[in-house]
Amino acid sequence: EAVSGAQLIAQALRAQNIEYMFGIVGIPVTEIAIAAQAVGIKYVGMRNEQAACYAASAVGYLTGRPGVCLVVSGPGFLHTLGGMANATINCWPLIVIGGSSDRNQETMGAFQEFPQVEAGRLYNKLSVRPSSLEVIPAVIEKAVRTSMYGRPGSCYIDIPGDFVNLQVNKSSVKYTECCLPPPISLAEHSAVSKAASVIAFSQQPLLIIGKGAAYSHAENNIRKLVDLCGLPFLPTPMAKGVVPDNHPNCVAAARSTALQHADVIILLGARLNWILHFGLPPRYRQDVKVIQIDICAEELGNNVRPSATLLGDINAVTEQLLEEFNRRSWKYPSNSEWWQKLREKIKNNEERSKGLALQKSLPMNYYTVFHHIRELIPKDCILVSEGANTMDIGRTMLPNFYPRQRLDAGTFGTMGVGLGFAIAAAMVARDRTPGRRVVCIEGDSAFGFSGMEVETICRYNLPILIIVVNNNGIYTGLDANSWEEMLKFGDPATCVPPVSLLPNAHYEKIMSAFGGKGYFVKTPEELQNALKASVTDKQTPSLINVMIDPQSERKKQEFPWLTRSNL
Numbered sequence: 001e002a003v004s005g006a007q008l009i010a011q012a013l014r015a016q017n018i019e020y021m022f023g024i025v026g027i028p029v030t031e032i033a034i035a036a037q038a039v040g041i042k043y044v045g046m047r048n049e050q051a052a053c054y055a056a057s058a059v060g061y062l063t064g065r066p067g068v069c070l071v072v073s074g075p076g077f078l079h080t081l082g083g084m085a086n087a088t089i090n091c092w093p094l095i096v097i098g099g100s101s102d103r104n105q106e107t108m109g110a111f112q113e114f115p116q117v118e119a120g121r122l123y124n125k126l127s128v129r130p131s132s133l134e135v136i137p138a139v140i141e142k143a144v145r146t147s148m149y150g151r152p153g154s155c156y157i158d159i160p161g162d163f164v165n166l167q168v169n170k171s172s173v174k175y176t177e178c179c180l181p182p183p184i185s186l187a188e189h190s191a192v193s194k195a196a197s198v199i200a201f202s203q204q205p206l207l208i209i210g211k212g213a214a215y216s217h218a219e220n221n222i223r224k225l226v227d228l229c230g231l232p233f234l235p236t237p238m239a240k241g242v243v244p245d246n247h248p249n250c251v252a253a254a255r256s257t258a259l260q261h262a263d264v265i266i267l268l269g270a271r272l273n274w275i276l277h278f279g280l281p282p283r284y285r286q287d288v289k290v291i292q293i294d295i296c297a298e299e300l301g302n303n304v305r306p307s308a309t310l311l312g313d314i315n316a317v318t319e320q321l322l323e324e325f326n327r328r329s330w331k332y333p334s335n336s337e338w339w340q341k342l343r344e345k346i347k348n349n350e351e352r353s354k355g356l357a358l359q360k361s362l363p364m365n366y367y368t369v370f371h372h373i374r375e376l377i378p379k380d381c382i383l384v385s386e387g388a389n390t391m392d393i394g395r396t397m398l399p400n401f402y403p404r405q406r407l408d409a410g411t412f413g414t415m416g417v418g419l420g421f422a423i424a425a426a427m428v429a430r431d432r433t434p435g436r437r438v439v440c441i442e443g444d445s446a447f448g449f450s451g452m453e454v455e456t457i458c459r460y461n462l463p464i465l466i467i468v469v470n471n472n473g474i475y476t477g478l479d480a481n482s483w484e485e486m487l488k489f490g491d492p493a494t495c496v497p498p499v500s501l502l503p504n505a506h507y508e509k510i511m512s513a514f515g516g517k518g519y520f521v522k523t524p525e526e527l528q529n530a531l532k533a534s535v536t537d538k539q540t541p542s543l544i545n546v547m548i549d550p551q552s553e554r555k556k557q558e559f560p561w562l563t564r565s566n567l
Contacts, residue, residue, distance in 0.1 A: 029072055
């Protein structure tokens with residue numbers, strides 16, 4: 001019995017428990033998408049390969065099993081590089097399958113000919129082309145396994161165009177079973193007891209929870225550790241919700257103070273990169289002791305020489321620490337000077353934010369907008385956020401109560417991820433947690449990167465709520481009057497500031513164009529009404545375009561997470 005290359009690929013993906021495929025079809029991969037649907041894989045046709053790749057990568061983070069991005073050769077493949085790099089740098093499993101030119105036309109200047117396997121090596125853990133139809137299942141098993149094992153990342157599989165419709169006898173195919181779940185490694189016992197001793201002798205401890213902890217589903221053990229030891233904790237942006245943001249030990253509102261004065265820092269699946277200011281002075285004490293817990297040996301010792309290194313699965317190693325502290329019965333005192341200092345700072349910062357949120361002036365500022373969003377969106381919604389000020393202020397103002405329910409620009413600081421992430425989250429939620437809403441909060445500039453994916457959202461009837469926080473630009477913009485004045489000076493290309501976008505752009509009309517609901521709001525009342533209507537309607541996608549003060553910025557160095565140069 002004969003089987004085609006396209007069928008082999010689809011069957012092999014299904015055998016590896018792959019559930020979702022995102023892409024844009026065309027020569028030579030259309031048949032692969034059709035075959036995937038035939039075996040029960042859900043296929044979502046996107047409008048840009050970049051967004052498709054972001055979507056597939058988010059599935060990997062949300063489910064622990066890679067999503068697949070399917071693209072055509074040449075330019076189609078090249079448009080996925082952003083998604084592959086973003087997945088690998090965020091440590092998320094992803095599979096990209098790219099068509100490539102027919103083998104018998106190589107070096108001849110074939111249609112969309114490009115050295116895709118070589119190009120893929122920079123962005124992927126594995127970049128490979130099966131040598132024959134017979135080995136396709138084995139290659140797919142290896143790619144899926146590689147994407148998930150160790151530190152997760154992206155893997156690329158190159159499929160020559162002539163493989164897709166080529167047929168081979170089933171009996172000669174090397175079929176493989178589903179790969180085993182990733183093995184779980186534990187830290188050495190001596191490292192665990194050393195770490196516990198360092199923590200027990202600390203005066204000003206701080207636990208930093210990273211998205212590696214969220215990915216390893218370590219929430220129950222980490223909550224137990226926080227409660228057992230009474231430790232102050234700080235989540236990185238995508239680790240918000242591993243322990244709920246409203247937990248009394250959360251010190252996110254005193255981030256700078258916590259980092260600057262901690263004498264012992266425990267890193268749970270977080271890296272000392274730019275997001276954590278590399279662990280170096282002046283942001284940290286010169287003599288800070290760092291305890292590093294990571295799945296990747298090569299990460300240990302980066303930028304700061306650690307006092308203890310615990311190599312292993314975050315959830316399993318946290319359990320080891322729990323056992324150790326259960327034996328020692330040590331608890332950090334909640335009435336310490338350190339706690340008093342942190343609580344005072346939290347109170348001050350929260351009052352400043354509150355003051356800004358309650359300003360009555362129009363146009364609204366970021367804080368007012370986020371205040372109303374926070375009051376009205378469901379507590380268990382999945383928050384997708386991207387932008388400059390929109391993402392920064394939103395991170396501090398919008399709480400997360402559950403793990404893996406915040407997706408943002410991530411370690412790579414990627415703009416354009418929002419709608420792809422939202423589509424992936426909505427697909428996964430529909431299957432696993434029906435009724436859970438996805439709320440996608442975008443800066444107006446960030447929305448522009450993948451705005452046409454609104455059509456995808458409407459086509460698949462995903463009830464996503466998109467909120468565009470619109471300040472007419474990148475960082476800051478111009479109001480309509482200033483814009484008109486500016487144009488009097490001549491050609492916009494020579495006189496309009498590079499950060500400006502068109503004032504009062506009606507992004508909500510993109511949503512209504514495809515059958516969703518669009519709202520244009522300028523006041524807190526209009527915002528509240530639009531939010532209530534969108535949250536109540538659980539069937540229809542909607543977009544709320546919120547006009548804010550073009551000069552509204554976050555309060556000065558309130559959370560000096562990012563300086564301009566980092567974006």
